[in-house]
Amino acid sequence: MKFKFPAKNSSSSSSSIKSSSSSGSSSGRSRCVVVVVVVVVVEVVVLVVVAVVVVVEVVVVLVVVEVVVVEVIVVVVEVVVVVVVVVVVVRVVVVVVVGVGVGVGVGVVVVVVVVVVVVVVVVVVVVVVVVVVVEVVVVVVVVVVVVVVVVVVVVVVVVVVVVVVKQVDGK
Structure with a gap:
């Protein structure tokens, strides 16, 4: 078998090689541009997703803080209610054991405590609703x-x- 090489001055073969190589490089550049644009777009989308996740985490933290605050308020209200119940029981015991005169003084204290508790509960409810x-x-x-x-x-x-x-595509 013998290989035949084209003549050195043959212009048809060299021009076809040059044209194909030049078109190949421009399409290669076009592909590179598209790939770079796609990579940048993907990076931007990833950054947006990360930002969204951070915002959602902040909202979740705010909700958790709100729940903790509400729980603390509920505990405070429960303590106040227990104090009121104890004061009422003490008043009843004093009225039964000592007499009506002392019971009236304790009754005034109970009324004041009940009014304070009602005001505190209303304020707490308003604060919770606003929050x-x-x-x-x-x-x-x-x-x-x-x-x-x-x-x-x-x-x-x-x-x-x-x-x-x-x-x-235009190029």
């Missing part, structure tokens, strides 16, 4: 912001990919 409303508003705002950011990122990514693909 819950604020928490709900914060969660709704965070969810809306996250959704808007995700939609904007998706739209930007789609636009960038479409523009790059059109430019690559």
